[in-house]
Amino acid sequence: MNDQPRHTAAGPVDSPLVRLDGVTKSYGSGEIEVDALRGIELSVPRGQFVVVLGPSGSGKTTLMNLIGGIEPPTAGSVVVAGHDLTAADDRALTEYRRAQLGFVFQFFNLIPTLTALENVALVAELVGAPEEQARAALDAVGLGERADHFPSALSGGEQQRVAIARALVKNPPLLLADEPTGSLDLDTGRQVLAALHRACRDGERTVLLVTHNSAIAAMADRVLRLGSGRLVGDDLVTDPVPAEAVHW
Ligand SMILES: Nc1ncnc2c1ncn2[C@@H]1O[C@H](COP(=O)(O)OP(=O)(O)OP(=O)(O)O)[C@@H](O)[C@H]1O
Numbered sequence: 316m317n318d319q320p321r322h323t324a325a326g327p328v329d330s331p332l333v334r335l336d337g338v339t340k341s342y343g344s345g346e347i348e349v350d351a352l353r354g355i356e357l358s359v360p361r362g363q364f365v366v367v368l369g370p371s372g373s374g375k376t377t378l379m380n381l382i383g384g385i386e387p388p389t390a391g392s393v394v395v396a397g398h399d400l401t402a403a404d405d406r407a408l409t410e411y412r413r414a415q416l417g418f419v420f421q422f423f424n425l426i427p428t429l430t431a432l433e434n435v436a437l438v439a440e441l442v443g444a445p446e447e448q449a450r451a452a453l454d455a456v457g458l459g460e461r462a463d464h465f466p467s468a469l470s471g472g473e474q475q476r477v478a479i480a481r482a483l484v485k486n487p488p489l490l491l492a493d494e495p496t497g498s499l500d501l502d503t504g505r506q507v508l509a510a511l512h513r514a515c516r517d518g519e520r521t522v523l524l525v526t527h528n529s530a531i532a533a534m535a536d537r538v539l540r541l542g543s544g545r546l547v548g549d550d551l552v553t554d555p556v557p558a559e560a561v562h563w
């Protein structure tokens with residue numbers, strides 16, 4: 316028997332996908348210093364659907380930005396898929412975001428003069444993926460039929476699903492979504508949540524979803540709660556419900 320850990324290009328299979336140790340993030344200095352995150356310890360395995368809750372200003376977006384390699388922590392370490400982001404230079408961080416990360420925001424940031432398919436294909440091209448993959452990503456979020464529509468001809472929920480397809484076309488192991496349903500009503504919000512759930516279940520993909528909306532916690536595998544920059548709750552959900560069963 317070979318008891319060495321199995322490895323992929325992204326690191327040892329059994330190591331957590333995301334690991335934060337003693338992470339602190341402060342903005343400003345002196346009297347106007349704000350501690351956005353304080354002493355965060357966190358380990359997230361592959362394939363987990365994690366909902367991050369917390370009041371406004373509790374540090375949710377800051378946490379996403381650190382895991383996304385967009386900002387460095389003030390202290391502590393952030394390791395994702397075997398990459399120590401705290402030791403990485405700009406070039407390595409860019410490559411990390413390109414290869415490992417899909418990011419979905421509250422406002423969809425689609426290019427208005429490109430069709431749904433073209434918006435997704437643009438990213439496929441950047442990472443050298445074939446155009447069929449763009450079509451497959453749109454199919455995966457249930458929008459194959461709308462490929463040739465421009466964003467202005469799509470509902471908010473459909474536009475957000477195009478944004479998810481765009482994040483998925485790179486086939487990243489980690490998807491970060493910051494208030495992806497924040498500007499949507501219940502029905503379109505649920506379609507977006509279902510697309511994120513599927514993205515997690517279909518690909519051993521880890522999803523970190525930030526929201527104010529505690530109802531969404533019912534569909535998570537795990538719920539993290541932030542309060543004043545600290546991790547004040549970390550609970551596993553034994554029986555997550557499908558997105559269609561979430562009410563708010
Ligand atoms: N670039 C910055 N400069 C200074 N302070 C900042 C900066 N970014 C965030 N902060 C502060 O850090 C704290 C955490 O902000 P963060 O954006 O992470 O909160 P949040 O939980 O995402 O809030 P919301 O739910 O309103 O989006 C807040 O007090 C905020 O004012």
Ligand SMILES: [Mg+2]
Nearest residue numbers: 375376377493
């Ligand atoms: Mg935020």
